[in-house]
Amino acid sequence: MRIIQISDTHHSVAHPYFSENVAATTRWLTGMEADLIIHTGDLAMDGAADPSDLALGAQWIRDTSREMLVVPGNHDVGDHVAIKPTQQVDDSRLEQWRATVGPDFWSVDRGGWRLIGLDSMLMGTGHKEEGRQFEWFADALDTTRPIAVFLHKPLFIDHPEEGPRGYWTVTPEPRRTLLALMAKADIRLVASGHLHIHRHYQHGETDFVWGPASSFVVGESQEELGGDRLLGAVIHDFSDKGVSSSFVRPEGVEDLLIEPVGHLIYAES
Numbered sequence: 001m002r003i004i005q006i007s008d009t010h011h012s013v014a015h016p017y018f019s020e021n022v023a024a025t026t027r028w029l030t031g032m033e034a035d036l037i038i039h040t041g042d043l044a045m046d047g048a049a050d051p052s053d054l055a056l057g058a059q060w061i062r063d064t065s066r067e068m069l070v071v072p073g074n075h076d077v078g079d080h081v082a083i084k085p086t087q088q089v090d091d092s093r094l095e096q097w098r099a100t101v102g103p104d105f106w107s108v109d110r111g112g113w114r115l116i117g118l119d120s121m122l123m124g125t126g127h128k129e130e131g132r133q134f135e136w137f138a139d140a141l142d143t144t145r146p147i148a149v150f151l152h153k154p155l156f157i158d159h160p161e162e163g164p165r166g167y168w169t170v171t172p173e174p175r176r177t178l179l180a181l182m183a184k185a186d187i188r189l190v191a192s193g194h195l196h197i198h199r200h201y202q203h204g205e206t207d208f209v210w211g212p213a214s215s216f217v218v219g220e221s222q223e224e225l226g227g228d229r230l231l232g233a234v235i236h237d238f239s240d241k242g243v244s245s246s247f248v249r250p251e252g253v254e255d256l257l258i259e260p261v262g263h264l265i266y267a268e269s
């Protein structure tokens with residue numbers, strides 16, 4: 001079974017500065033054989049403020065004519081109040097996502113594997129859906145199948161026990177809850193987005209893969225986090241022996257920085 005992971009397309013009606021990169025990625029995707037596409041969030045540039053960006057992303061998914069599962073990012077449904085007070089995850093943003101794109105957490109069984117998508121934006125928020133997702137996740141982990149988990153924010157940067165990493169990861173408390181649940185299951189892969197960086201490392205029996213973005217990379221406004229600040233995608237090949245993940249660079253993408261235009265995009269949100 002082959003799954004292609006793409007991430008952080010950041011579709012925008014008002015600010016299409018990176019649309020050529022998404023177009024190049026889409027052309028590449030069209031020519032690729034895969035059983036499933038998984039998008040690890042930030043489908044929209046500013047969907048938490050402007051639903052038309054989410055609608056544009058949803059239209060792009062339909063236009064690809066490929067089976068695609070998506071988890072939401074901070075720019076789709078908002079973020080933790082401590083990170084983004086003006087764009088908190090709330091009922092209306094979650095409803096907007098679910099109505100426009102689909103479920104924000106999901107599980108499918110394919111090729112002998114269980115694939116689980118999580119809404120990392122709920123984690124640490126105290127929203128009632130956070131607890132519901134954890135209960136659902138515990139049930140979803142109750143399987144003899146090997147498991148791959150997909151979510152937007154990575155659980156950690158370098159180590160599961162590390163302290164808070166601010167904007168860049170799930171906060172320590174929900175991370176501990178997740179890791180305690182995951183310790184009882186056969187988790188082989190945790191694949192995330194959000195950082196616009198590709199990185200691949202192992203902890204225990206689990207591969208952690210940061211999916212690169214399809215839109216832009218972050219320059220000086222992102223501290224050194226390891227990995228490679230390159231646009232691209234990841235091919236995950238699953239077998240009964242495990243999963244093999246490789247970085248791919250679609251022809252025609254250009255590593256544009258967010259900094260020159262970031263103030264125009266997120267000025268009011």
Ligand SMILES: [Fe+2]
Nearest residue numbers: 008042194196
């Ligand atoms: Fe992003």
Ligand SMILES: [Fe+2]
Nearest residue numbers: 042073074194
């Ligand atoms: Fe993000």
